[in-house]
Amino acid sequence: MSRHLLEKALWQLSVERSAKQRFRDDPDGFLKRFNLSDEEKRWVREFDVGALQAAGVNPMLTMGFWQELSPDRSMRRYKERLGASGEALNSFSAALKKG
Amino acid sequence: MGKIVGGFWMPHDPVMLVAPDAPAQAVRDTVWGAYERCAQRLAALDPTTVIIIGCDHYILFGPHCLPSYVIGTGDLDGPIEGLPGLTKGVIDNNTALAGRIVSHGAANGFDWAVARAFTVDHSYSIPHQYVVRPAEQVLGRSLPTIPVYLACGVDPYIPLPRAAQLGAQIRAAVESSDDDERVVIIGSGGISHWVGTVEMGQVSEAFDQEIMALGVAGDLAALTAYRDDDIKARAGNGAMEIRNFACAMGAVPDARGEQIAYAAVPEWVTGLGFLQLHPGAR
Structure with missing residues (x-):
């Protein structure tokens, strides 16, 4: 079940300092240890949180992964990647203001 | 004989710590004032031990092990997160009572998972540092505080x-x-x-008021009758935390609630309710 392995990878990337560093240094090398399809590895490598959630990954993990490792950590961009637009993107929240 | 002398519902919203100035001053005063009142009320109950029912947010427990309910029976520290306003450190536990809850459960159909050396998260530390510790100051003594974590954030709930x-x-x-x-x-x-989720930032005041009304009425049957799909659709994945409210209400004998405060705070992405559970009030 890929959802489970995706969650295992994202959980490690959210909480384990050494995993975060390995991913920063060599994303493909880090992901090689998980029996994921090429497409699933791409979702992780490209921070495609929408695809990850569509695959069943817990949103708490996608958010933690994004906040820990995505290039700009913008929560506005995070919501865009989930498909938000217009008013939904601009809805006032402290989390979004940070982004 | 020991007894449950009271209970509370209160939030553990980390956004209020990372963006403290986001809502209007009146809202901030309502929320922080509610924590202060809870601390005063806790001290007035003259407790010897506090139990905090928290929930993991997919940090403490990973996909390799997801306990349905777990209790900290030994050494405690935390919180695990670095959040402004929260201090990390060793926490005083009541290991004897925590152990008794486990052994009593084993004899009565409740197979507790135990954490013998446990690091708590903000769902424990926010109530602990903003309510329990101020109550300790009022009482002039320590209040050992047992952590219980229910599966609210990660399925299976x-x-x-x-x-x-x-x-x-x-x-x-x-x-x-x-x-x-x-x-x-x-x-x-x-x-x-x-x-x-994509809806993050929404608050459902109608759902919140419904839950608070059930708390005031002490209607545990109605509180536990919600379907998970309905909770998620109406109030979001975070609202699964009403499990912690049900647990607290189930622990207080013949509980009825008294609302201390409520605020819908989209700036802090949450509906925040504070309620005291009075025993034997019906």
Whole structure:
């Protein structure tokens, strides 16, 4: 079940300092240890949180992964990647203001 | 004989710590004032031990092991997160009572997972540092605080009725103690909130008010009758934390609630409710 392995990878990337560093240094090398399809590895490598959630990954993990490792950590961009637009993107929240 | 002398519902919203100035001043005053009042009320109950019902947010536990309900029976520290306003450190536990809850449960159909050396998260530390510690200052003594974590954030979720049954088992374990323990139980959780989903930032005041009204009425049957799909659709994945409210209400004998404060705070992405559970009030 890929959802489970995706969650295992994202959980490690959210909480384990050494995993975060390995991913920063060599994303493909880090992901090689998980029996994921090429497409699933791409979702992780490209921070495609929408695809990850569509695959069943817990949103708490996608958010933690994004906040820990995505290039700009913008929560506005995070919501865009989930498909938000217009008013939904601009809805006032402290989390979004940070982004 | 030990007894449960009261309970509370209160939130553990980390956004209020990372963006403290986001809402209007009146809202901030309502929320922080509610924590202060909860601390005063906790001290007035003259407790000897506090139990905080928290929930993991997919940090403490990973996909390799996801306990339905777990209790910290030994050494405690935390919180695990670095959040402004929270200090990390060793926490005083009541290991004897925590162990009694486990052994009583084993004899009565509740197979607790135990954490012998446990690092708590913000769902414990926010109530602990903003309510329990100020109450300790008022009382001039330590209040050992037992952590219980229910599966609210990661599936499989503990069923709502089971959360309430677990509260009743905690009460029975406390009452089976020869010690004159006076125990207060805190259900730690937000009401409506969407965590990490596209809806994040929405608040459902109608759902929140519904839950608070059930708390005031002490209607545990109605509180535990919600279907998970309905909770998620109406109030978000974060609202699954009402399990912690059900557990606390189940622990307080014949509980009825008194609303201390409520605020719908989209700036802090959550509906925030504060309520005291009074025993034997019906």
